[in-house]
Amino acid sequence: MTDTLEHGRPHRSGTVPRTLGFVARKLGGAAVSLALVAVLGFFLFRVLPGDPARTMTRSAPVSAEQLAQLRHRFGLDQPLYVQFRDFLVNLARGDLGTSYTYNRPVTELIGERLGPTVLLVGTATVLAVLLGLWLGTRAAWRHGTATDRWFTSVGLTLWSVPTFWLGLLLLMAFGVGVGPLPGLFPVAGMSSPDVPPGVLPRVLDVGHHMVLPCVTLVAVIHAQFMMVMRSSLLEEMGAEYLTTARAKGLRDDAVRRGHAVPNALLPTVTLVFLHLGTVVAGAITVETVFSWPGLGLLTYEALRVPDLPLLQGTFVVLASSVIVMNTLAELLYRVLDPRVRA
Template sequence: MSLWSFVLRRFGRGILTIWFAVTVTFLLLRLLPGDPALAVASPNMTDEAREALLTQYGLNQPLIVQYGLYLWQLVQGNLGVSFTQSIPVLDVLMQRLPWTLLLTGTALVFTVLVGVPLGVLAAARRGTGWDRLVQIVGVTGQSLFVPSVGVLLLFTFGLTLGWFPIGGAYTNGTYGGEWYLSVIQHLVLPATSLVLIQLGSYVLTMRSTLIDALGEDYTTLAHANGMPPRRVLWKHALRNALLPTTTLIGLQLGFLVGGAVLTETVFAYPGIGRGIFEAVTQLDFPVLQGAFLMLALTVVVINMLTDLVYGLLDPRVKTS
């Protein structure tokens, strides 16, 4: 299979995935208890005014008609208007997107920078005390629950010790260098909670794949040719062991986004995750649909890029 065929197949799957996510989100939101009309119509309105408002938002149409109108708006790049804020959904999301990108990006970078070396250390010292300690860290990380970790960090380092702020993304009234420092301080606890949750998967995956690579014929041959063990580890074995880790980054991004929703809620961080929580309580369907679409699109694009990178690193993928 050629590279272009490989790309087109991944692109087609991505489009189908996004359509499926849009459809499921649309239907599930309509199953939420409560009447979304209450979010846009006041109890003091006259029947005529209420009906006109519901007509404006299409809430008095049959479900299939609402679905068709929603898809038509998406094709035109229109995500609708927020029920509660009366501004375009895209504006609402763009106000929150930079904070979510900052949080998830920081967590992903530190997870990889910490998880990969720990996995390498465990594989290089297999069977030692370091290996067992790293495995304990990995297994423990996989068993943690996002809100529990967030609340524990918040209580310990925010409320009890007072080392870090307990909510928000920055301190009001700060400017210049103080503002950037405030952003970093507010970022530490929510990012740390996401790192702790994701770390175990990277550590255990890196350890397992590197141990397998160290047992392959090409590493045995390198040792037999007198190549130093450190060079065999870093130049030959690690390069092949990084392939599954590359795939893991794409797969774990979905869990990272889901964890960000819970983390932003716990730390009152003003990202898209926090916006989803607020929109659920207010039955703001357009914001919820737009937020889930943006998250689904992000995950699909990252997974497509991961597939492409994997295909470039391992040409066998393009022919499978």
Template sequence: MKFASFLVSRLAKVVLVVLGVVIINFILIHLAPGDPASIMAGESGASDPGYVNELRQKFGLDQPIYRQLLIYLQGVAQLDLGYSYRSRLPVLDLILDRLPATLLLMGCAFVFSIVLGVLLGVLAAQSRYTQRRKWLDSAIMSAALVLYATPLFWLSLLAIILFSVMLGWLPAFGMESVGAGLSGMAHVLDVVRHLVLPTVSLGCFFMAIYARLTRASMLEVMGMDFVKTARAKGVPAGQIIRKHVLRNALLPVVTFAGIQLGQMAGGAVLTETVFGWPGIGRLMFDALLQRDYQVLLGVFLVTSVMVVVFNLITDLFYRCIDPRIELGS
């Protein structure tokens, strides 16, 4: 019953948060300078006022903002995110076509960052605590600081120059080789090769955060009384790290990871733009340049839903790490 009440309350909060995000984004986007009808008319070579007014009426841009908002909310309730001005396709179809590529990139970058970040954090904390190989702790923390301070787009460009242009090891752009006609395992390996650089570039920033956070949490737990008691009883050091220290130290890491998943969706915009990755981040960037309001709103809506779902999964994952946590409280 506690779990059911927790789930119902969280789902209600999810609906309210998404509704607030939709309303705020709608108002901000429509208050931004630029008229989609004028842009479309200018690109078609017929920029006379009559044609512009016709386009505005066709796409409902002549209606007051509150009226456009009500129409949009009714459409969202029916899973209708509108119609793209430029692509002349339903927005939901455009997003669903690009969403798998973004989820693939985010999933790989998240696994890469959390696994390697936690591993490096454990090594640094263990070296610091045992006073052995202190140089390893200094090296890991210094590298993490450099990666944290390096802008994402700059790191992506450096990766392209080094691994694609100079060494020629990995492809720089796209999700697959155009015109190669690959299938089966050959196609999978081709996608993996294109995925390496975007994954590493997007994951390095978050890996640095997880490494530093894991190290700090583990050092804090290592100084607690129950760890000293376990050591006094002769429990092996490896068992203390796995069962006592790491399990307790992972709670703040999991909390931060749930928040960072939402930020990773924002970082995917830069990564997909630099590497030409065909995801919703690249779709949002193109829609922003073209003043395609409906696509922008659709991407913002999907991204906000992803963020709240990730946070809900994080709360559920707490119970797996520490059963003492009561979700219904």
């Protein structure tokens, strides 16, 4: 590849076509993945045991004719290929169907539950990233010391704990009162019915309800960022440019902040963006344990029926968010790291 002069500035020929080709390949791969998600989202939940019509009427006696009318109403009596065709046509129009349980459009239900999930899991993800990167940097810079062993041991232990189990422990420890003493934090929901009017009281009330589920998520997922940051920084610590920086008289803290950490952050970009994709997915177990009215609790409620349109809709939205964020991570990584462009 040769350098040419264009408008007085050097330009490497072929860079733009290579970049466009790279972007086109990534976008094409994302489009194929989204198509597979649509196919999988339809057939995956058709193998679930149980009859949705019978489940919806389990609390009331119904005749066989009424069950047949209910199946016809929701298209359950149609051949599978007809149901799949209708699903694809409706999906192309942005119509995810009508929920069996709520008798409302799935798109509307997802829109209502999206905000609480983004609030809870988004806040937890930001805190987990900041905490994990800080602990990973400290652990790597003090590699082999008691600080490193302590941070690593605690992080891996919390990472291996089932999320719902940790949530139940925190719920019993800080949510349920002992004797006449009330619990420190609410045990369910997103807000209290008797909250005073006004923006500030409502914000404080929602924050009070967020503490336990947010702490549960941060405790479990921060170790992923900590271990990746620790491993990346350990690889950078033996690099020659750090020796050169120290030889120039820079202090150890300045070397770490100005040289080692920025380069070690690059491998964590993909991981951070993947978790940004799962922000929409939320945490089904945490939202269920704390009755947080988000997409996770909605998915759990849909599984109990099973509510096929609602399950399909949540699956398509959650999986698509991960694919989109993963694609953005790969494109951003090419911008941040010159070695990938080369």
